[in-house]
Amino acid sequence: MHIEMWRILLLALYGAWSIYDGLNTAIGFKGSAVTGMFVGLIMGDMTTGLVIGGTLQLMSLGIGSYGGASVPDYNTATIISTAFAVTNHMSTGAAIGLAIPISLLAVNFDIFARFVNTFLQHRAEAYADQGKINAVGRMNLLGSVSWSLSRFLPIFVALWLGNGFVKEALAALPQWFMGGLKTAGGILPALGIAILLKYLPLNKYFAFVLIGFALAAYGKIPMIGISIVALAIAMLITFAKSSNGQPTQAQTVANTNATQLGVDEDE
């Protein structure tokens, strides 16, 4: 069974659009869960897309590109692995096992686009020297071509040529490898979490990590509920501090709650 050409084209276009959105408009089309939803719709099986995309989203939380660092491309991996999973009736575990190596390979296309556009920067500077002001602007827009192609081409080629190959490869892979990849799927989110901890002021607000952990591990409260509790405590602390120099009643309450969870606030 192969994937119809119109589906392949739509999927490759989605890949191009989502990298554009991730860089510029930043609406959220590059989130793996959202991508999975659209890929599922294109493939005629939204649920499979949501499950695979959602799983990959949780694995890649925190693995975002800040300051232009190239990071494993889970978005492109979501598109390719979901399309294969729907066509070949693969399990979520097998789809994740496929997505991890793809995301690592796809980093290179990202680097390629960022590299190619250096040429456009030089052209723009030359045009500025010559006084061709409108051409300077065109160089910036032209960059969207290299960005789009950096995702469109790999997705197109992988889906066009890859289905038979992927099927055979999956059948040939040994159990220890597939099982190991499944275990890796459970472990890899630790990376995203560790990256997030690096970005946020961990030393200053370590107490909040404990609150979140306790609410989830012992309280089994869903993420929305935990976010609301966190927002409430954060607002109490932030605005209580600002209204006057002395800790107010609200802040004392927040601190007491923190201490009850075994937090030692020594800032």
Added chain:
Amino acid sequence: MSKLTSKDLKQTFFRNLFASSTGWNYEKMMGLGYCYAILPVMKKLYQDPEVLKRRVKSQLQFFNCTAIMSNLVLGANMAIEESEGEQSAETITALKTGLMGPLSGVGDTIFGVTWGTVFFSIAAYMAIEGSPIGCILALILGFLKIPLGYLFLKIGYNQGAKVVDAVGGTVQKVTQIASMVGLTVVGALIPTVVTATSAWVYKHGKVTVNVQTDVLDKILPSLIPVALVALTYWLLGRKHMNSTRVIFILLILAIALYSLKVLA
């Protein structure tokens, strides 16, 4: 010298929204995009082709900033150049390079880390249960975020060079709240998102000990995930480490521990 109108503000905003990073490159990063956004303003302010040439060349310099936050810089840049003209060239360069770092720090915390973690983890959970509602909500919020960029540009334009003092206090508070919420959600993610349980069962005579349920869970639920996050956090702090290398290490670790039947 011609004055800038709200049409110019809107044009700059939309150019920055749609093409702030299309020309992103390793050499000047968003320099090309910044120049593109402010290009019509340059053309309006400088009729002398020689001056225009110099200003455009200068606006092509290195720039890198969370796209939505760069609206503050663009706004301030427009206000200063509108009143001071080319003599403000050095001020503009200083403003751009001085603001992009701190603004990115704030922007990445609020719109990158916290926004992405909170809304997309919710979207992911609903997606895994087969519901698209979380994804649609994340997209709606993403659309609603767009007008905020225009607000930033207007604040930057109205405050001009004073933009830092003007937004400093509020931004600090919002960043503090975002950091606190972000860290709480990250703490909650450890037991819910990282799944690693021990497959190890210890047998000696009639005694059978299931390491996961009889030992580890009694000490702390999700003890293995906590240990894995701590290990990864430590790894990331080592020299010559990046996220791709850490993924390879975790992959090998997972395959080894699975084969040795330590982890399920």
